[in-house]
Amino acid sequence: MTRSAPDPARRSERSRTAVLTAAAELVAEVGFARLTIEAIAARAGVGKQTIYRWWPSKGAVVFDAFLAASENASGSLDLPDTGDLAADLRAVLRPTADELADPGFDNTGRALTAEVVTDPALLREYRERLLDPLLEVTRERLRSARESGEIAPDADLDLAVELLYGPMYYRWLHGLGPLDHGYADRLLDAVLRSLRT
Amino acid sequence: MTRSAPDPARRSERSRTAVLTAAAELVAEVGFARLTIEAIAARAGVGKQTIYRWWPSKGAVVFDAFLAASENASGSLDLPDTGDLAADLRAVLRPTADELADPGFDNTGRALTAEVVTDPALLREYRERLLDPLLEVTRERLRSARESGEIAPDADLDLAVELLYGPMYYRWLHGLGPLDHGYADRLLDAVLRSLRT
Structure with missing residues (x-):
């Protein structure tokens, strides 16, 4: 099935995946203490607000990233x-x-x-x-x-x-x-x- | 041996012990996340500066408190x-x-x-x-x-x-x-x- 109009649900899922991937990469590179929401947002190509809409804290993002990797x-x-x-x-x-x-x-x-x-x-x-x-x-x-x-x-x-x-x-x-x-x-x-x- | 003048080394050791005791009590009561240097200082009866002179962070105080208790x-x-x-x-x-x-x-x-x-x-x-x-x-x-x-x-x-x-x-x-x-x-x-x- 092809779509000519953008699909918000799919774009949203893509952003979510990008955030989780960025968080996993960054925590491996710099460690948890030096990890920032700003850096995750920059690497994922989303706004900080997008992250805060889905996760209450840096810990919650990293945790979800880890679970996603483990579940994959x-x-x-x-x-x-x-x-x-x-x-x-x-x-x-x-x-x-x-x-x-x-x-x-x-x-x-x-x-x-x-x-x-x-x-x-x-x-x-x-x-x-x-x-x-x-x-x-x-x-x-x-x-x-x-x-x-x-x-x-x-x-x-x-x-x-x-x-x-x-x-x-x-x-x-x-x-x-x-x-x-x-x-x-x-x-x-x-x-x-x-x-x- | 009695002393009529205050002994700075002894007073300093007393403050250190008070800080470690306060930190141990408070972390047990409220947990690490909600523990503050202010609360430790207040319970120990010392200034925040006294704590920061000896320990770089909240984690370092709690760590020393734990080691002191374990070594005792x-x-x-x-x-x-x-x-x-x-x-x-x-x-x-x-x-x-x-x-x-x-x-x-x-x-x-x-x-x-x-x-x-x-x-x-x-x-x-x-x-x-x-x-x-x-x-x-x-x-x-x-x-x-x-x-x-x-x-x-x-x-x-x-x-x-x-x-x-x-x-x-x-x-x-x-x-x-x-x-x-x-x-x-x-x-x-x-x-x-x-x-x-």
Whole structure:
């Protein structure tokens, strides 16, 4: 379908996408503290008013930019079930390590973390849109492994997902060591040893 | 020893302590975002200038307040070595769960986390003064357990400390579930199962 007249809804969606892209690029380049709404507006080619119409704060824009990027890459939320638990979890943990180790992600991830952990409303949204779905597909895969006898019948699945993601997140946030596939694999081995007993 | 003339060094130390106490109380009461230097100065009974002379920002004051409180309670950094690894680690993990579950700590801890993870200089100071010493005494206790055969001879101690502290921190930051002694004990059991194999 072609249109000869401009479509306000489509133009609006284009502006929204431009703002989110600009925010993601800028926070990766200059960090959250030095990011300004002015700079986002300039790079996106929109007025500051356009941004303030949709988002109450710089934190809210960055947060939405991060969620949009994560949701676009949401193939990672389909945790496979090949019958080999180690292989399936490795397929999530290795890309997670890659993402956390990516310097382009680092600033954004830290800015997002700072916003999310100090703002209960943002934390709720982050959990609903991103974290809880990830934890739930992981628990679901572990549940299936528990039923097939790959892990202990009394394995605590809430604890198990925290053991899988918590140490890597802790290492990343505090800069404790490299985040590579070797680390992801050692972490996974350790957690599986614990779950199999 | 009594003095009849005022002692500037002592008065200065008294002001510093008053500022740190006021900052710790206020951040717990109102959260970091709504905390102001004015409010800290008013409660501490000092001028704003006194605060700005010693600290460049609100974040720096809160950070120092947190470190001062942690260093005062630094008995927890003496990790016992009774020969019973589970008992010794339980003596650290249970109080850690208590601290994270304390509503009075929660705001301060979140504000501190937000500052630390987005400011490389603060992260360095946090690691040097607080995190690295904690991780090192824990590694030291695990090293002794490795030598006595309580855990596997090839246990990865860097990973082990992340397995001990990471999941609890992850649960706390994201509000994933209760932080009580039962949780601390289940976490510890899981990590020890992994280390013993």
